[in-house]
Amino acid sequence: MPPNFKSVPSPTTTFYGSLDQPNCRSCRSTLPPVTFAGPMPFFANLPIAPLVKERTKVQCTAWPSVYLCALFTFMASVQFTLLTASMWPYLMTLDTSLSEGFLGLLIALFSLSLIVASALFGVWSNRIRRFKPPLIFCNFSLFCGNFLYFSVSLFPSHWIRFVLIASRIAAGIGLAQIGLLKSYGISLTVPSDRQRATAFITGGSAMGTIFGPLLQLLFTSIESNRWSLRFVIYNFSVRLSLFTAPPLFASFVSVLLLLILLFCFSDSFVDLMRVADLDRVVTVYYQYSRKRLSRVSYDASPLPICDQWAASACYAMRFTQCFVLTSMEAISAPFAMLMFNWSYVEVVFNESVVNALFGGIALATYASYFVFDFGKRISGRFVCLCVLFALLFFYCFTFSWSFLSTNVSITDGNSGEIAVGCDSNRLGWCRGLKRINIWLYYALVIGLQGFAFPTLNVKLNTLFSQIVGPRLQSKQQCFIEMFGGIGRILGPLLTGFIYLRFGPRFVWLMLFCEISLMGFLWLLSFSRLVPIANESDE
Numbered sequence: 362m363p364p365n366f367k368s369v370p371s372p373t374t375t376f377y378g379s380l381d382q383p384n385c386r387s388c389r390s391t392l393p394p395v396t397f398a399g400p401m402p403f404f405a406n407l408p409i410a411p412l413v414k415e416r417t418k419v420q421c422t423a424w425p426s427v428y429l430c431a432l433f434t435f436m437a438s439v440q441f442t443l444l445t446a447s448m449w450p451y452l453m454t455l456d457t458s459l460s461e462g463f464l465g466l467l468i469a470l471f472s473l474s475l476i477v478a479s480a481l482f483g484v485w486s487n488r489i490r491r492f493k494p495p496l497i498f499c500n501f502s503l504f505c506g507n508f509l510y511f512s513v514s515l516f517p518s519h520w521i522r523f524v525l526i527a528s529r530i531a532a533g534i535g536l537a538q539i540g541l542l543k544s545y546g547i548s549l550t551v552p553s554d555r556q557r558a559t560a561f562i563t564g565g566s567a568m569g570t571i572f573g574p575l576l577q578l579l580f581t582s583i584e585s586n587r588w589s590l591r592f593v594i595y596n597f598s599v600r601l602s603l604f605t606a607p608p609l610f611a612s613f614v615s616v617l618l619l620l621i622l623l624f625c626f627s628d629s630f631v632d633l634m635r636v637a638d639l640d641r642v643v644t645v646y647y648q649y650s651r652k653r654l655s656r657v658s659y660d661a662s663p664l665p666i667c668d669q670w671a672a673s674a675c676y677a678m679r680f681t682q683c684f685v686l687t688s689m690e691a692i693s694a695p696f697a698m699l700m701f702n703w704s705y706v707e708v709v710f711n712e713s714v715v716n717a718l719f720g721g722i723a724l725a726t727y728a729s730y731f732v733f734d735f736g737k738r739i740s741g742r743f744v745c746l747c748v749l750f751a752l753l754f755f756y757c758f759t760f761s762w763s764f765l766s767t768n769v770s771i772t773d774g775n776s777g778e779i780a781v782g783c784d785s786n787r788l789g790w791c792r793g794l795k796r797i798n799i800w801l802y803y804a805l806v807i808g809l810q811g812f813a814f815p816t817l818n819v820k821l822n823t824l825f826s827q828i829v830g831p832r833l834q835s836k837q838q839c840f841i842e843m844f845g846g847i848g849r850i851l852g853p854l855l856t857g858f859i860y861l862r863f864g865p866r867f868v869w870l871m872l873f874c875e876i877s878l879m880g881f882l883w884l885l886s887f888s889r890l891v892p893i894a895n896e897s898d899e
Contacts, residue, residue, distance in 0.1 A: 438569020465857025472849030474533030483839025503535025571720030722811030
């Protein structure tokens with residue numbers, strides 16, 4: 362054999378079709394080994410026409426399966442956002458001794474369970490090369506968490522804290538399916554469709570952030586109309602209210618997802634390594650047949666390892682995104698009640714409206730990616746950097762500056778009623794705190810953050826999948842969700858502690874410093890944030 366020739370190994374990878382190919386397991390095939398018996402006679406025995414046909418068939422995005430992923434992320438997001446606005450007022454009705462710190466603890470434990478589950482499910486899915494069993498486990502756990510949250514009032518008062526903690530841990534395990542769904546969606550696409558498919562999957566989450574708060578608005582009518590509906594469990598009954606109806610609805614959604622998984626879901630994916638192998642053989646053939654080369658060097662080297670520094674920068678960006686987002690979620694309701702003198706019914710209603718509008722802007726942003734394919738025109742790493750600058754702008758303009766004219770209202774929390782305004786007996790930093798403009802604050806929350814976070818979702822996920830390369834990404838996608846979960850833990854814990862001790866001004870300063878540090882790290886990594894060698898952006 363001439364020294365510059367490399368033998369072509371016979372790929373052993375199995376190709377599975379998409380959901381619209383029910384008999385995909387019968388499509389298994391193996392490339393014949395290439396031999397060198399003369400100058401270049403091996404092409405005479407190479408069935409190149411079937412290879413070209415198979416390569417065309419393989420490099421095809423399974424869009425029905427991508428739509429199914431979008432449905433699952435939509436349902437999961439609905440279940441999560443359905444409880445966000447009402448959680449703090451519900452805790453106050455269950456036990457008035459519960460504080461913002463306990464709310465932060467619930468969110469942090471939710472994130473901790475998500476971290477552990479994401480890592481375990483990612484390794485599990487990669488090991489068995491299947492997505493269905495982990496997804497079934499996730500949705501069953503999500504059902505348990507929602508139903509526990511619904512029935513917490515049935516338990517003795519000294520058990521309430523532990524039941525709430527158990528419900529949030531189970532829900533966190535259930536939400537670990539997001540990483541699996543992203544990996545599954547990526548494995549269904551070819552590089553040219555990657556960004557559009559990512560926009561579909563993350564856009565499903567954006568639609569969930571719209572419908573979740575809208576459903577919460579519908580459930581507020583139960584409280585305003587004083588309905589006396591009760592849900593009977595054996596000899597116990599739970600009154601359907603503003604706080605118990607959402608988790609009951611979420612439980613039914615979890616059951617629906619389980620049924621879809623059992624009867625409509627199939628473990629199928631586009632084998633990107635198979636595409637790469639076919640590309641190499643077809644390229645060699647056409648080089649020989651068109652140019653009549655006497656010698657051809659075939660590169661059979663394995664897929665390059667992804668740049669760990671670039672991947673680490675993406676992990677850090679995901680951490681910052683979730684850290685900032687959950688920090689604001691942890692204090693949004695108590696901050697609004699303090700800053701704008703809202704009651705618990707008003708804060709649930711108004712925050713639900715804001716979340717719905719936020720989701721609407723987010724959905725429009727996602728639509729620009731999967732309808733107009735807007736994202737291909739701008740570099741992903743540059744867009745992520747611009748998002749960081751936009752978030753810095755938000756925290757500068759919504760800071761409670763000392764030169765503002767109006768102080769927040771001071772109230773006495775010893776009256777036994779739910780405090781509206783700033784309780785000076787419990788919070789020592791109330792006096793001197795300035796009230797920010799309500800219209801400016803929510804305009805930036807809806808308009809600026811509603812555009813920034815979904816843009817970061819699409820561009821970061823697309824860039825990360827290109828850095829990892831055309832391989833099964835269950836482990837890597839779950840790892841990036843794990844770092845997001847770490848941000849969800851530290852964000853609420855630090856925010857709850859700083860908010861109680863020092864007030865919202867120091868929370869804003871903390872988030873400003875975190876975003877600035879991430880921007881510096883992103884600039885250091887900027888030149889390395891590029892796709893892997895054989896991954897195309899087009």
